[in-house]
Amino acid sequence: MFKEGLRFVKGEGSYIDDMIIKEYKNHLHVSILRSPYAHALIKRIDYSDASKAGVKVITFRDLMNFLSPFPLSLDTKVEYYPIARDKAVYYGEPVALVIAKDQYEAEDAKELIQVDYEPIKPVVTIEDSLKSEPIHPQVKSNIVLNKTFTYGDFEYESEKSEVVVENRVKFPRYSCSPLETYEVFARYDGDKYEIYSNFQGPYSIHYLLTKALKADVLLKGPRDIGGSFGIKSAIYPYMALIASASRVIWRPLLWRETRTEHVIASSAGAERESVVKVYGNRSGKINAIEIKAIDNLGAYPRPPEPGNLLRNHGNLTGAYDIKSMKVNYMAVLTNTIPTGLNRGYGAPHLYTAIETTIDIFADEIKMDPIDVRMKNVIKDEYYETASGGKYRSFSCYKVLRRMKELYDKLNTDVEMERAKGKRIGVGVSLIIEPSGTNIGYLDLARESSDFLPKSSAQDIVMVYIDLYGKVKVFVNGSNEGQGHETVVSEQVSRRLGVKPQDVDVIYRTDTERPWAVSSGTYSSRFAPIVMEALNRALDSLEDKLLLAASELLGVQKSSLKIKEGKVTTVTEDKSVSLRQLVGIFHWDPVKLRNTEQGLVAVGHFQSPYADNLKEGKINSSISYGCMGQVVEVEIGETEMPFIRRAYVIHDAGKILNEKMAEGQIVGASFQGVEVSLFSSLEYNEDGIPLSQNFSDYLVLTAMESPNIEVQHITSDPNHVAGLGEGGIISMPPAIINALRKVIKINSIPALKEIISSK
Structure with missing residues (x-):
């Protein structure tokens, strides 16, 4: 029995609004005035008309004595506050709070505030960030992280290789569109803040809040949350903002985020540009791999960023027995929304780059992509990666063997369809799905040795x-x-x-x-x-x-x-x-x-498998599984790609509940289809989001959702690993590899790439 489902269909779910309405009455409502510019000096804020109308307006000047900048995961002088000070650095950044007796009055009163902005040319793309002046005057560059790690005998292995292929891949900024948006209720009792929100963790954010608010903080949340997929971890700046405002006026405050606010100013999965080189022999053996990854973190390196780059450090070489590797991590700032957790957190970016490069290598040596993977797949169920990952109790080899059976059958069918003139391709991907983060991976971002190491899991x-x-x-x-x-x-x-x-x-x-x-x-x-x-x-x-x-x-x-x-x-x-x-x-x-x-x-x-960073190595997650995707993709007469057939094979150890497991795998795969085909958060040259609600941010509907067959392999019934993210990690590279059988494509979403090529 699906216990939560029974409560939900009976109308007995208990969400954040239910909790606040039931327990609290004497609160005021908040609406946030946001910057209409991606980059602009704030010369003056005139809210005299709003004050005459009976509402309270709060700006940074009112909050400055109650706020400190948030601690960051990087050694940088960038200061991050939850509200703009003298300059707005992304479209939608909070500039002022309007407080009134009800939400409608607060919303309407924003029209009475006059802000004198002096626009500055925004930095929007990764390319812009590398050649433009820093968007924050405290630092000398928009590059906030640039670190290289080398493992094994990389120079020797790369030089002796007969074949070198290079692949450039762009992964878009994307959202995850939960049904429920952010909501925060806060009050100050003279001693501590009490904050109620639909916050998901990690609880390390409690530490960030106590530092930013310079006081003790009590966090509470509802029994149920209407979806998150990572994005509700980024609610904490608004928790600090609403809490500090409640201290200014000594009244409890409630803020409910609109859908447009959520799309333009909550959080997003980071954009990445990757260059991957595979060094190998014509026999199909890969000797070494080189990765250059640049993430666009938006306007601030908001914790846990730059985690999108670093979270998969232990599983960088994926499912393959590759002992020599070189990786360069770079993170840059732009005048766009700050990024954060999103389903898969960095792994979709990593494996889209690696798995599509494996296929390019296979094409170069004229070997079937599945055979190249078979040549290099890890065959042991216990394996330590070059960068410190500790795999145990699952078998990528068993997953790949099952994939090959399906792949061979699909290819036979597809050849007959192609003979009829159809544009169809079969693609595969084989990935490692990490679960149970060891928060010590963020120590990889530190330039100095003056920090306390972490290993909490x-x-x-x-x-x-x-x-x-x-x-x-x-x-x-x-x-x-x-x-x-x-x-x-x-x-x-x-x-x-x-x-x-x-x-x-x-x-x-x-x-x-x-x-x-x-x-x-x-x-x-x-x-x-x-x-x-x-x-x-x-x-x-x-x-x-x-x-x-x-x-x-x-x-x-x-x-x-x-x-x-x-x-x-x-x-x-x-x-x-x-x-x-x-x-x-x-x-x-x-x-x-x-x-x-x-x-x-x-x-x-x-977890006994969590360790500290040592000599550039860390087991960045405490458990892992292996997942493979085999997909058949067709481009129809309308140029819209669609998934004809899709298979997921995975080994995550013991399945605790098969129906729940299948739901997680299929749901994640659907999100992978969404990101692969048509969803991305794009900006124009002025830094204005082109998508501001569901009318223009495309999400997967039932019409585009393919049937996905899930097959479980359990190498060790005592092994337990997560399985709710593998679908979004493995689906994008499989789809790209399938589409490359038909068209040229180097980035996603595919529909944008197809249309722009016409």
Whole structure:
């Protein structure tokens, strides 16, 4: 049973608005006046007419005593505040807050504010950023990161290679379009800030908020969030902005983001330009790989950026046994919206570049692309990459063998279709899907050695059994529709012998309860981290129940098991019901003299696979899986590409719930189709977004959604990895490789490329 789904269809979801309307009445509403220029000096702000109309207007000058710049992940002098100071550096940047009794009054009053801007020529593209004056006067360049790492005997391996191919790939800036936009409620009580929002984590952002607000912060969130896919991690600047404004006027404030605001000024997945060189032999063996990646981070290097570049450091060589590598990371600033987490976070960019280059290498040596992959794929289930990634308990080789069977069959069918004049291609990709981020990867961005190293990949789960035998589980995170509540209930049922409907899973942000700096719902960390913390709590409770039953039944604990609502001997000749046993814990605990009292347990898990950065190497994620895509793409008479058939084969270890797993894989693949074919956030030469709502930011509909067949491989049933991002990582390169059988294409979205070539 899909527990969350049942609540939703019954109208019992509890979202941020439900929470605020239910608990708070005496608040004012906020509307944000935003810059209509991508780059402009703010000479004067006249809000006298708005004040006469009875609304309150707040600018940076009102907030400056209550705000400090956010800490950054880079060694840079750029200062990032949640509101423009004397200059706006991207279209939509907050310039002033309008506060009124209701949202409509606040929105209308923005028309009464006069701002005198002095426009400056904006820096919009990566190319512009490299040759233009810095957009921030505190720094000497728009380049905020430029680091090179070399592994193995790169010079020797590259020089001895018979074949060198080069591939230039552009990956667009893109959104993820959750149904629900940002919402923040904040108040200041004279001692601390209380902030309520549909925030998803990571909880390291709590640290950023305390530094920016110069005060203690209490974060709370609703039970349910209407989707995120990473983008709601970037809500924290607005949390600081609304909170500090509440301190200025000593009233609780509520801000609801409009859809247009979300598209133009929330966050986005970074744009990247990559140059990949593959050095190999005509036998198909790849000796070395060289990657140059430039990310456009927008106007500010907002944490966790430049994570989009660095998060996949441990899995840079993907599914292939390549020991020699050189990688150059560069991050630049432009007058565009700051970037942040988005599904796959950097992996779609990385593997679109690598996997399309593998196909170019195959073409050059006249070998089938699947055979080149077979020649280089990692065959061991335990493998350490050149850059420090530690793969374990999954098999890329098994995934690739299954892919080859499907690929060969599709190619046979496609040859007959091509003979009829159809423009059809079959493409493949083979990628590593990382899950459970080790936040220490951000140390790669540091230029100096003067920082405290990080390696957090941990979480905390609390479990309690009440006197009626009902189980309550508290996870300090957000429920975004992935089915976590259902999966947790099923696991508790299996371990403690209760019915899933008797398990109440409370997924909610609340820093008054135990939390870890890496807590939150992001980076596919639920399976490899949260579930491990849950199992440790269940270990404790299971041990208590078995020990108590051994006292009551007069048998050894080792001879007992929990099954279907009772504790019974293995031979099932003696038993006690869980209801009775739990009742004794609550009503008559003196009977249990040799058992620790209390049916409550806290499970903590820090992955043993997280390490510190050392000599340029780090295991940037604590778990991995392998995913392959095989797609058949046709370009029709309208020039619109569409997916005829698509297959996903993956090995992510144990599947916790097959239907939920398939939903995650297919959903991520749909987003991969969306980004590959038509979705991107584009700007004109003035830095104005060309897409400002769903009428011009194209999203996938049911009409374009292909049927996707998912096939599971489980090399190790004890291995657990995330699987909610692999589809968006593997689909773009597979689609490009398929389209290249028909047309020339070097970037996505494909529809834009096709139209521009006409």
